[in-house]
Amino acid sequence: MAQLDKNDLVQMNEDYFKSLKKERLVEVAKNLHILATDLWEKEQKNSQNSSQPPSLDNPYSSKQKQKPESFSSESESAEAKTEQKQLNESSEKPEKKKSPRKPGKQPGAKGFGRKQPLKAEAIIPHYPHQCSACNQNLAESENQRYMGHYVLELEPELNGFRIVCQLHHYYRKTCNCGHCTDAKPGEGKVFVVEGRTRDLKLTEYVLVGPTLGTFIASLGVRYRMSRSKIQEFLNDWAQTELSTGTIDRCIREAGIACVPVVEELVEQLQIADILHLDETHWYESGKLHWLWVAVTTKTAVFRIGSRRKEELSYLVKEAFLGWLVTDGYAAYRSHPKRQRCVAHLIRKAVAITGVIDQKAAQIGQWILDDLRELIATIAYKKEDTRLIRKLQVRLRRACHLGKKADHQKLQALAKEIFNDWDAVVAFVYHPELPPTNNEAERALRHAVIARRIGFGTRTSEGSWAYSSLLSVIETCRLREINPWTYIAEVLALARQGLAPPPFPIGS
Ligand SMILES: [Zn+2]
Known part of the structure; x- marks a missing residue:
């Protein structure tokens, strides 16, 4: 017997179930049970119990926090292990047990000397x-x-x-x-x-x-x-x-050594006309943190910290008068001049077009078409104000239908667009604004891959060092200058207790 697929589910509704005789209904229920069990088991999968990579684990789930246990040393006493087992078995959430082992060379471990003496040239x-x-x-x-x-x-x-x-x-x-x-x-x-x-x-x-x-x-x-x-x-x-x-x-x-350079870069962010902001999760000694990025055409600043608004005010100060291009995160909402990333909304609409509820899928398709058409019209037919107005009215109408729909994800998307309407369509009235936040997302790519390889940083100093280096490297790339000659100069001066040279303006 083949498992139920999307086409089967689309055809099932309350009326269909009511029309069935009892024994047929039991058969349908059995099929649905098989599907539900399968999906539930799939959802329980993570890096601990399958070959799924740890990068796909939910950063908010408590399982994530238990991860370091798998690296605990062999020498851990048997008592500690039994204690941990008891804790795991109890209904309460087990506290993360930190291994007493420090990273690096262990006391008493064999050291390594230089095999060949240094010879001065x-x-x-x-x-x-x-x-x-x-x-x-x-x-x-x-x-x-x-x-x-x-x-x-x-x-x-x-x-x-x-x-x-x-x-x-x-x-x-x-x-x-x-x-x-x-x-x-x-x-x-x-x-x-x-x-x-x-x-x-x-x-x-x-x-x-x-x-x-x-x-x-x-x-x-x-x-x-x-x-x-x-x-x-x-x-x-x-x-x-x-x-x-x-x-x-x-x-x-x-x-x-690059930390004081970043302070200079933060000041340069404040005078930009358009500033892209984004964040991704990060781990500092296994705890959930956030990696923020603020990018303009010539400057990029990274910062690792909490997800609170204070971190944001480090990057975007009150003196900033330009446009922010962001995703839907609430901390950004207080800024008056803001463009909401439309690509995020489009991705959500794409997901809704594939859902089983056909009515929701249709409304999702309308929202998707309107968003895409609006972007294309602003890009190629800016002067057609009638069409632009018509598209906006149509988008609002689709969102209005979505708000009243039973499908939760569609409802959420429709409300999201409605509640943040001015920021969603800011690019319609200010064609210099990009409708997507690709600049910031691209800037985060490198760090996201590094997080998947190295699981973040260990100390606040490590986070400062890493985010400062990223800021200098990315800014140099935007200005088309070699980051390494500049960083070597900064390091040489820092070792003498001297301030870094001013950041090159570039081409
Ligand atoms: Zn003297």
Whole structure:
């Protein structure tokens, strides 16, 4: 017996059931039961009990929160496991049990040393230029070397690049006044994260130079390579041995260095005529967060935070007087000049055209046709005001029918269009406005794929670093400039405690 299909369901209604004899009705009920069971089982599927990828799990469901358990260590005691089992079996929702295991190297685990010692190809001396006490200029002669360290740096060549090992020597000099001055590696800000054993300090006294550090950050963030894949890549292709910890540090450092740049970009958003806004879910240490993006023609700013309105006011300040292009999220509604993304509405209407309730499907088709025709008319026949007026009246009428229909999704769509009418048709009266929010959705694509690979960030610092790097990279792409030379410059200055250079305007 074949399962009921759409055509069968369309033909069934109250009158049909009433017309049936009891034994036939039981048969129909049995068929419907089979279908319902099948659909219910399908709905229960997630990444835990099927081969469905975790990216398709509902971000709001509590099952998502239990995910880290599957990664819990083998060494977890048997008692803890039984306790967890009891919790799972009880009717109450189990609290997420955090593994006591920290990420990274475990205490007592075997360490890895450098297989080959570093060999310097170039020596870079650093002399003190001025007496730190009396400000007198100091000569470079008769200096005494007191410390040195190796730096691996990436050097561009005519057809490519190579990684060189530099030895930085620091000198000390005694002034006529008797004061002794040391040349020292530059130092920048220190970033503290609660519970972290070692704080992140921006300094020049590190193994990886700013250009190589930026290169590593590009592999991690732009090319979405994992820390261990970057390690493998550098080892295989550049004979450069780096630990995954060092690689991770480079990526965070580049991101943190870009934070002050983003503040400048946020200011530049405020003077735009049209600003696209969108958000997608994100995980920070397994908890549900949101990744926001604000895009203009020349600037893009990303931010990871809650879904509250405050996050929005960071991106769109009260001084912003331009147009917002958004989806239907309620936090956007207070802004007076707004274009609602029509593509979102079209997608919802497309879904309704395929439903079993034929009346609802027909009204959905009308809404869909009117929305599409309205966009096409504004694009190609702007001057036909009569047609434009007619289409709007027709769309309103279809929505009016939809509001009164029994089908819930159709009702919701019709109300959505009615309640936000001015924002839905803003592009009709302001042809410079795009009717869709594709710019913002495209800008989020990269991060959505990264989320599917890496499951988000671990700390608020990681979120800041990641969103800042995304902002700088995407803005550079919009302005058609190389993001990496700029980021390397920003990182080099941040390691000396200096402010970033102004963001290039581009072409
Ligand atoms: Zn002096």
